[in-house]
Amino acid sequence: MKEPLQFFKCLSDITRLNATLLIFVEGELCVCELVEALNDSQPKISRHLSQLRACGILDDVRRGQWVFYSISKNLPEWATEILETTSRTNKESLQVLQTSLKAMENRPQCC
Amino acid sequence: MKEPLQFFKCLSDITRLNATLLIFVEGELCVCELVEALNDSQPKISRHLSQLRACGILDDVRRGQWVFYSISKNLPEWATEILETTSRTNKESLQVLQTSLKAMENRPQCC
DNA sequence: ACACTATATCCGAATATACGGATATCCATA
DNA sequence: TATGGATATCCGTATATTCGGATATAGTGT
Numbered sequence: 068m069k070e071p072l073q074f075f076k077c078l079s080d081i082t083r084l085n086a087t088l089l090i091f092v093e094g095e096l097c098v099c100e101l102v103e104a105l106n107d108s109q110p111k112i113s114r115h116l117s118q119l120r121a122c123g124i125l126d127d128v129r130r131g132q133w134v135f136y137s138i139s140k141n142l143p144e145w146a147t148e149i150l151e152t153t154s155r156t157n158k159e160s161l162q163v164l165q166t167s168l169k170a171m172e173n174r175p176q177c178c
Numbered sequence: 179m180k181e182p183l184q185f186f187k188c189l190s191d192i193t194r195l196n197a198t199l200l201i202f203v204e205g206e207l208c209v210c211e212l213v214e215a216l217n218d219s220q221p222k223i224s225r226h227l228s229q230l231r232a233c234g235i236l237d238d239v240r241r242g243q244w245v246f247y248s249i250s251k252n253l254p255e256w257a258t259e260i261l262e263t264t265s266r267t268n269k270e271s272l273q274v275l276q277t278s279l280k281a282m283e284n285r286p287q288c289c
Numbered sequence: 290a291c292a293c294t295a296t297a298t299c300c301g302a303a304t305a306t307a308c309g310g311a312t313a314t315c316c317a318t319a
Numbered sequence: 320t321a322t323g324g325a326t327a328t329c330c331g332t333a334t335a336t337t338c339g340g341a342t343a344t345a346g347t348g349t
Contacts, residue, residue, distance in 0.1 A: 071264045072195055079186040080307080098326060111308070113327055132316055132325050145267040149260055153182045156256040175325095191337085209296060222338070224297055243295050243346055286295095291349080298343070305336070314327070319320100 068123035068139070074146055077122050078153070082107060083115045087124060088157060089164050090136055091150050096168075097133040097175050104168040133175045179234035179250070185257055188233050189264070193218060194226045198235060199268060200275050201247055202261045207279075208244040208286050215279040244286045 068074055078084045085105055090096050096104075102112050116136055119125040124146070126139045138150070154161060179185055189195045196216055201207050207215075213223050227247055230236040235257070237250045249261070265272060 071267055072190065072192055075186045075190040075195070079183065079190040081183055082307095084183055084186065099324095108309075109326070110310080110328080113325095114307085117327070129315085129326090134326060143267075145263050148263050152256050152259050152263075156182055156254075193337095210294090219339075220296070221298080221340080224295095225337090228297070240296090240345085245296060292347100293349100294345100294347080296343100296345075299341085301339100303336100303338075306334080308331105308333075310330090312327100312329075315325080317322100317324090319322080 068142060068146055071145070073122055074124070074149070077119055077124055080115065082111065083119055084153075085160075085164060086112065086115060086136075087119060087138075087150065088154050088161055089168070090125065091138055091154055092161060092165070093168070095135050095137040097135045099133070100168060100171060100174060101136075103171045104164045106167070130175075179253060179257055182256070184233055185235070185260070188230055188235055191226065193222065194230055195264075196271075196275060197223065197226060197247075198230060198249075199261065199265050199272055200279070201236065202249055202265055203272060203276070204279070206246050206248040208246045210244070211279060211282060211285060212247075214282045215275045217278070241286075 078087065082105060086101055089101065089104060098109065098113055098116065101116070102109050105112060116125065116127070120127050120136070123139055123141060125136045127134050127136050129135075138147075189198065193216060197212055200212065200215060209220065209224055209227065212227070213220050216223060227236065227238070231238050231247070231250075234250055234252060236247045238245050238247050240246075249258075
């Protein structure tokens with residue numbers, strides 16, 4: 068993630084924005100958790116996640132069956148600042164997503 | 179400008195991003211100045227400016243023949259923060275645009 | 290009224306983006 | 320190695336976005 072332009076393009080889709088912010092506040096999430104929290108199809112979520120990874124916003128790590136996504140350790144300071152500002156601004160809608168997430172059963176980290 | 183999503187969509191086009199940032203650092207610019215500084219066609223610039231105005235990022239005011247654009251007085255704090263961060267990050271490419279602007283002859287404010 | 294400059298908008302074409310559905314891949318476990 | 324769950328990718332389609340070129344509108348000065 069070198070250019071703000073590319074960063075804004077990534078965040079200009081509702082699915083990618085919500086996924087990024089949710090991961091930003093939760094720390095690490097796997098695909099099935101995001102499918103549940105965002106209430107979207109698995110291929111759709113997966114496609115957007117791989118785009119965010121390709122742009123350098125997310126890191127992914129496989130752990131058993133699951134692939135966990137987190138904010139890239141190489142994300143520049145300015146991008147983190149923008150995520151900070153945005154998560155604060157979207158606090159309420161983010162809390163809705165966090166609630167769906169907490170209501171999910173059989174979350175991978177529990178096993 | 180209510181939602182970060184909409185804000186990011188506006189800034190995810192290179193013409194709109196550059197126009198917004200240039201206006202952000204210069205304070206107020208007319209269409210012909212932006213046409214010159216961004217080296218694009220007048221209809222293209224005009225179209226993007228009206229989009230930015232419709233989204234609540236820019237204000238416009240006609241002064242004689244010219245229409246001047248500035249950052250909207252109603253732009254929320256969080257959006258200003260993002261513009262601040264972005265203009266700092268894009269400092270170098272912004273300076274190139276500012277140089278083209280300064281080199282322009284017959285700028286409206288001179289008359 | 291006319292000419293000229295600045296700006297805005299309309300239109301069709303080209304391009305980009307996002308999607309659903311099907312399918313492939315990867316891993317754990319029996 | 321067979322099965323099943325989780326994830327990724329492919330493909331064709333639908334939609335959205337952007338563009339250039341033409342044209343319309345608005346204001347200024349003659």
